[in-house]
Amino acid sequence: MFEARLVASATFKKILDAVKDLLTEASFDCSESGIQLQAMDNSHISLVSLMLRSDGFDKYRCDRSLTMGMNLANMAKIFKCANNDDTVTIKAQDDADVVTFMFEAKKQEKISDYEMKLMNLDQEHLGIPETDFSCVIRMPSTEFARICRDLSQFGESIVISCTKEGVKFSSGGDIGTANVKLAQTNNFDKEEECVTIEMQEPVTLTFACQYLNSFTKATPLAAQVQLSMSDNVPLVVEYQIPDLGHLRFYLAPKIEEDEN
Amino acid sequence: MFEARLVASATFKKILDAVKDLLTEASFDCSESGIQLQAMDNSHISLVSLMLRSDGFDKYRCDRSLTMGMNLANMAKIFKCANNDDTVTIKAQDDADVVTFMFEAKKQEKISDYEMKLMNLDQEHLGIPETDFSCVIRMPSTEFARICRDLSQFGESIVISCTKEGVKFSSGGDIGTANVKLAQTNNFDKEEECVTIEMQEPVTLTFACQYLNSFTKATPLAAQVQLSMSDNVPLVVEYQIPDLGHLRFYLAPKIEEDEN
Amino acid sequence: MFEARLVASATFKKILDAVKDLLTEASFDCSESGIQLQAMDNSHISLVSLMLRSDGFDKYRCDRSLTMGMNLANMAKIFKCANNDDTVTIKAQDDADVVTFMFEAKKQEKISDYEMKLMNLDQEHLGIPETDFSCVIRMPSTEFARICRDLSQFGESIVISCTKEGVKFSSGGDIGTANVKLAQTNNFDKEEECVTIEMQEPVTLTFACQYLNSFTKATPLAAQVQLSMSDNVPLVVEYQIPDLGHLRFYLAPKIEEDEN
Numbered sequence: 001m002f003e004a005r006l007v008a009s010a011t012f013k014k015i016l017d018a019v020k021d022l023l024t025e026a027s028f029d030c031s032e033s034g035i036q037l038q039a040m041d042n043s044h045i046s047l048v049s050l051m052l053r054s055d056g057f058d059k060y061r062c063d064r065s066l067t068m069g070m071n072l073a074n075m076a077k078i079f080k081c082a083n084n085d086d087t088v089t090i091k092a093q094d095d096a097d098v099v100t101f102m103f104e105a106k107k108q109e110k111i112s113d114y115e116m117k118l119m120n121l122d123q124e125h126l127g128i129p130e131t132d133f134s135c136v137i138r139m140p141s142t143e144f145a146r147i148c149r150d151l152s153q154f155g156e157s158i159v160i161s162c163t164k165e166g167v168k169f170s171s172g173g174d175i176g177t178a179n180v181k182l183a184q185t186n187n188f189d190k191e192e193e194c195v196t197i198e199m200q201e202p203v204t205l206t207f208a209c210q211y212l213n214s215f216t217k218a219t220p221l222a223a224q225v226q227l228s229m230s231d232n233v234p235l236v237v238e239y240q241i242p243d244l245g246h247l248r249f250y251l252a253p254k255i256e257e258d259e260n
Numbered sequence: 261m262f263e264a265r266l267v268a269s270a271t272f273k274k275i276l277d278a279v280k281d282l283l284t285e286a287s288f289d290c291s292e293s294g295i296q297l298q299a300m301d302n303s304h305i306s307l308v309s310l311m312l313r314s315d316g317f318d319k320y321r322c323d324r325s326l327t328m329g330m331n332l333a334n335m336a337k338i339f340k341c342a343n344n345d346d347t348v349t350i351k352a353q354d355d356a357d358v359v360t361f362m363f364e365a366k367k368q369e370k371i372s373d374y375e376m377k378l379m380n381l382d383q384e385h386l387g388i389p390e391t392d393f394s395c396v397i398r399m400p401s402t403e404f405a406r407i408c409r410d411l412s413q414f415g416e417s418i419v420i421s422c423t424k425e426g427v428k429f430s431s432g433g434d435i436g437t438a439n440v441k442l443a444q445t446n447n448f449d450k451e452e453e454c455v456t457i458e459m460q461e462p463v464t465l466t467f468a469c470q471y472l473n474s475f476t477k478a479t480p481l482a483a484q485v486q487l488s489m490s491d492n493v494p495l496v497v498e499y500q501i502p503d504l505g506h507l508r509f510y511l512a513p514k515i516e517e518d519e520n
Numbered sequence: 521m522f523e524a525r526l527v528a529s530a531t532f533k534k535i536l537d538a539v540k541d542l543l544t545e546a547s548f549d550c551s552e553s554g555i556q557l558q559a560m561d562n563s564h565i566s567l568v569s570l571m572l573r574s575d576g577f578d579k580y581r582c583d584r585s586l587t588m589g590m591n592l593a594n595m596a597k598i599f600k601c602a603n604n605d606d607t608v609t610i611k612a613q614d615d616a617d618v619v620t621f622m623f624e625a626k627k628q629e630k631i632s633d634y635e636m637k638l639m640n641l642d643q644e645h646l647g648i649p650e651t652d653f654s655c656v657i658r659m660p661s662t663e664f665a666r667i668c669r670d671l672s673q674f675g676e677s678i679v680i681s682c683t684k685e686g687v688k689f690s691s692g693g694d695i696g697t698a699n700v701k702l703a704q705t706n707n708f709d710k711e712e713e714c715v716t717i718e719m720q721e722p723v724t725l726t727f728a729c730q731y732l733n734s735f736t737k738a739t740p741l742a743a744q745v746q747l748s749m750s751d752n753v754p755l756v757v758e759y760q761i762p763d764l765g766h767l768r769f770y771l772a773p774k775i776e777e778d779e780n
Contacts, residue, residue, distance in 0.1 A: 074435045081410040081438070088418045097438070109455065110403070112410075116436040143630070150632075152603040175594045176618070176636040178601070183629045195629065268756075331616035334695045341698070358696070369715065370663070376696040399712045 002066055002092045003239035005059035007089035009079065009103060011221075011241065016076045018218035018247060020240075024070055027121050031065040034245065045249040046211045047126065047234070052250050056244035058087075064094055066244050078114045086216060093117075110229050111156040128250070133228040133236075136198040139182065141225040141239065143195075147180050152209035154178045157254055161204040162197060171209070192223040203229045205253040207230035212237075215249040262290050262326055262352045265319035269339065269363060271363035271481075271501065276336040278478035278507060279308050283332055287381050290481040294505065296387050306471045307386065307494070307510040316504035318347075329379035338374040345502075352378075377440040388510070393496075394420040396458040399442065401499065403455075405476035407440050412469035414438045417514055421464040422457060422489060429501055431469070452483040459487040463489045465513040472497075475509040522550050522586055522612045525579035529599065529608035529623060531741075531761065533713040537595045537758075538767060539568050540740035543768065544590055547641050551585040555767065558646050565769040566731045567754070578607075584614055589639035598634045612638075648770070653748040653756075654681040656718040659702065661745040661759065663715075665736035666698050672729035674698045677774055680715060681724040682749060690727070712743040721727035723749045725773040732757075 018220035019026070022041035026048075029036045036049040054060040078101050082088060086103040090255065102113045105142045128170075151158050159170040166183040185194040222239040229235050234250040242246060266272065279286070281302035282301035286308075291297045297310040302454075314320040338361050342348060346363040362373045411418050419430040426443040445454040475497045482499040489495050494510040501507060526532065539546070546568075549556045557570040574580040586659035598621050600606060606623040622633045671678050671691035679690040685701040705714040735757045739745075742759040749755050754770040761767060 040424065071435075077413045078438075081413070081440075109445060110440065112438070112440040114414075114436060114438045153597045153601070154634075170717070175591075176598065176634060178598075178600075178634045180630065180632040185629060331695075337673045337695065338698075341673070341700075369705060370700065372698070372700040374674075374696060374698045 001063050001094060002188070003059065003061045003063065003089065004030075004054075005008065006033065006244075007058050007087050008081040008084065010058060011087055013076075013079045013082070013084070014218070015050065015241070015247060016072060016079055018221060019050070020072045020076050021214050021217060021250075022046065022048055025069060025071050025119060025121060027123060028068045028070060029065070030062050030068065031063050034060075038124075038128075040124065040126070040202065041211075041214075044206075045251070046214075046236050047128070049128065049248040049250070050245070052241070052245040056241075057088075066092065066094065067123070068092060068099055069121035070099070070116065072112045074116060076130070077158075078116060081112060081114065084094035090205065100145075104220045105122075131230060131233055132200070133233075134200045134203045134230040135228070137162060137167050137196045137227040137229075138197075138224050139167075140179075140193055141181070141216070141219045141222055144225045144227070145219045147207065148212040148216050151178050152213055156209055157202060157206050158209055159206045160227070160229065160235075162199060163202045163203070164197065164199050167197065178244045178256060203231060205229055205231070205235065207251055208254060209234060211251050215251075217248075218247050221247060261318065261321065261354060262347065264290075264295065264314075264317050264319045265347065265349045266504075267318050267347050268344065269342040269346045270344035271346070271504065273336075273339045273342070274478070274480045275310065275501070275507060276332060278481060279310070280332045280336050281474050281477060282306065282308055282509075285329060285381060286330050287383060288328045288330060290322050292322050294320075298384075298388075299385070300384065302472075303476075305390070305468075307512070309388065309508040309510070310505070312501070312505040314321070314497070316501075319349075326352065326354065327383070328352060328359055329381035330359070330376065331379060334376060338376060341372060341374065357377055361470055371462050378499075391488075391490060391493055392460070393493075394460045394463045394490040395488070397422060397427050397455070397487040397489075398457075398484050399427075399455045399487075400453055401476070401479045401482055403442070404485045404487070407481045408469065408472045408476050408519060412440055412441065412473055416469055417466050418472060419464060419466045420467055420487070420489065420495075421462070422459060423462045424457065424459050427457065434495065454484075463491060465489055465491070465495065467495060467511055467513060471509075473512050474510075478507050478509075481507060521583050521611065521614060523579065523581045524550075524555065524577050525576075525609045525713065526764075527578050528693070529602040529606045532608060533596075533602070533604070534597045534740045535570065535761070536737070537740060538600055539570070540592045540596050541737060542568055542769075543565065545589060545591050545641060546761060547638060547643060548588045548590060549779065550582050550588065551583070552582050553608050558642065558644075558648075560646070561734075563732075565728075565771070566734075567648070569648065569768040569770070571765040572612075572761070573765050575613050576761075579609075585622075585642070586612065586614065588612060588619055589641035590619070590636065591639060594636060598636060601630075601632060601634065619755060630720060634640045641769040651748075651750060651753055652720070653753075654723045654750040655748070657682060657687050657715070657747040657755065658744050659687075659715045659747075660713055661736070661739045661742055664700070664747070665739045665746045667730040668736050670745045670767065671698055671700065672733055676729055677726050678729055678732060679724060679726045680747070680749065680755075682719060683721050684717065686715070687717065707758065714744075725749055725751070725755065727755060727771055727773060731769075731771050735771075738767050738769075741767060 026039045034054040035052040082103040089102040091100045155171040155173035161168045169180045171178045182195050219238045226238040234252045237246045237249040286299045290397040294314040295312040342363040349362040351360045390443045415431040415433035420430045428441045431438045441454050486498040494512045499507045554574040555572040602623040609622040611620045675691040675693035675773045681688045689700045691698045702715050738759045746758040754772045757766045757769040
């Protein structure tokens with residue numbers, strides 16, 4: 001028997017919105033410690049990693065570890081039927097081929113339940129090594145989304161250069177060139193609006209706009225985003241989900257042709 | 261001479277929005293008692309019935325009964341030119357082939373008049389028998405619209421089951437199954453948010469989502485919607501137009517194949 | 521060296537939105553007195569004339585007059601990257617083939633610069649004679665935009681008739697006919713909402729809806745619009761840009777067939 005209950009279904013909606021462009025289907029691994037999802041995106045370029053800790057749920061019971069393969073577009077359709085402040089309960093029997101989502105309105109006079117068939121998906125076990133990063137940038141998630149969207153008008157790639165002073169995003173193409181520079185914040189009044197940089201050594205890496213833009217679909221999940229970069233290892237774009245876990249995206253840098 | 265004047269043109273806009281998907285053209289029967297419209301929808305499945313009482317208008321004069329055939333898409337275009345708080349006056353001569361809509365802005369420095377050609381339409385005289393219904397449900401119109409929209413993601417039909425305790429809407433298909441249950445309201449603080457049920461005997465009927473969704477275009481007209489159901493007679497979906505009349509939709513239940 | 525700085529980039533965004541449907545590319549003539557643009561629209565029917573006075577800028581330096589040919593769609597893409605309250609600085613070297621747009625956020629921790637290639641465009645020198653007009657109408661710009669939009673549902677042309685009492689806009693076609701009458705305002709409380717008419721003699725002229733609708737894209741620039749009309753000369757539709765200059769559109773009246 002698996003049962004997980006969360007007071008605000010809005011968090012699930014945001015997670016589904018954040019990943020449903022990258023993944024059409026995915027396996028949710030449920031265990032005593034929580035719910036985990038790890039999958040390459042449909043084009044096998046980037047990696048999505050979601051962790052929801054069991055202690056972040058309002059009620060959590062997982063008698064035996066189980067893996068539930070779900071079609072994310074269908075799951076998103078079901079969650080669209082929930083109001084943002086509905087309580088959501090996810091239920092499955094131990095060897096079930098269905099999962100049930102139950103939404104309860106706050107005033108409790110409306111109860112909806114949706115039963116969805118589970119899928120058998122090939123499991124890829126992906127080892128993600130822990131890395132020390134040369135640069136770790138924290139910045140407002142809306143600012144990062146805005147910069148990625150703005151710069152993708154000018155080219156297919158964005159160059160991110162990080163030094164102690166700040167971070168520069170650049171792009172270029174037929175129209176011309178674009179540079180956006182953010183300085184590290186000195187005034188720490190509003191933590192959510194800060195730009196902070198932890199740097200071991202400066203890094204300059206190039207990434208495909210298309211994937212960065214997909215990752216920023218997670219913006220509503222968190223006020224800040226964290227970018228971790230080192231030469232020759234994938235960028236990690238991380239959104240902390242308050243009191244519940246995190247959603248991380250991994251993307252390998254582009255090898256510039258003229259660098260050979 | 262026919263002349264009818266209403267202080268808020270917004271009501272007419274909402275009526276047109278509510279019926280223009282179902283009807284491309286319709287006859288408005290004007291008499292001393294008011295304006296009436298009765299027509300089968302374009303596919304001849306459902307029935308639309310509108311009644312606007314003469315005493316609900318700010319000014320109403322109808323010297324001789326007349327029938328005006330109108331293209332509803334063109335009428336909607338004309339009403340799009342009115343501001344919501346404009347006063348609207350509808351005028352026609354006794355044997356006229358045109359109707360005039362006049363909009364006056366509140367401050368009266370802007371006056372617009374639109375003249376539209378009338379059409380000769382075949383008149384269907386539809387007898388709608390008065391019925392005692394097994395169940396009459398009143399519920400918030402936005403809730404009904406939401407449920408119809410949500411459930412149509414899962415199948416082409418919605419099953420409505422009504423008992424003394426409450427009403428259940430169900431749907432199902434390839435994705436899975438969906439059930440939404442509303443309990444009768446105990447707390448009658450806000451009348452508009454109540455779910456109330458008058459039941460002679462329980463009823464379970466199946467309806468096509470497509471038509472239910474069309475009917476809910478009338479949601480802006482009224483805070484509550486009334487669903488009246490009996491076995492083997494059409495469902496009546498009724499929106500009261502405050503101080504003016506009502507808009508009703510009739511839809512026959514689907515005969516389930518396995519019921520033979 | 522050319523450099524012009526404006527505290528609110530929003531004004532530039534609005535200007536680009538106002539002209540980018542009519543012009544795909546245009547030459548900006550920069551001199552000590554300011555920035556000027558004059559160009560026929562893409563179909564060579566109407567004329568756009570923009571004047572931004574140097575004293576309206578927060579900083580303005582133009583050592584030598586220069587003409588910068590720009591692709592307006594690309595320029596609009598660049599300005600979409602600015603926040604409305606960003607400061608914008610436009611810079612070019614004297615014989616440069618590029619122009620730089622720099623946006624600075626208010627808090628100054630974000631600086632973006634965009635470099636765009638300039639184009640060599642054929643220069644048309646257009647003489648616009650000063651005219652005394654028979655009628656000059658000033659009215660709320662949103663009201664003018666609304667009327668043009670509403671009436672273009674009914675026909676391809678709008679007839680504007682101006683007398684001392686007021687101005688009438690008319691249109692007609694298959695659906696029927698439409699007339700909107702505005703009276704001159706007697707109450708001058710809110711200047712922005714006034715309709716005022718200066719008339720030497722009454723005028724009735726016909727214009728193509730399509731162009732009038734394009735001109736009204738400038739509505740966000742100014743609360744009032746001024747229409748200047750005389751028989752046989754182009755209509756002038758003028759939007760004053762507060763403290764900075766103006767944007768004018770010129771459109772020749774249609775010759776009605778039955779007038780020969």
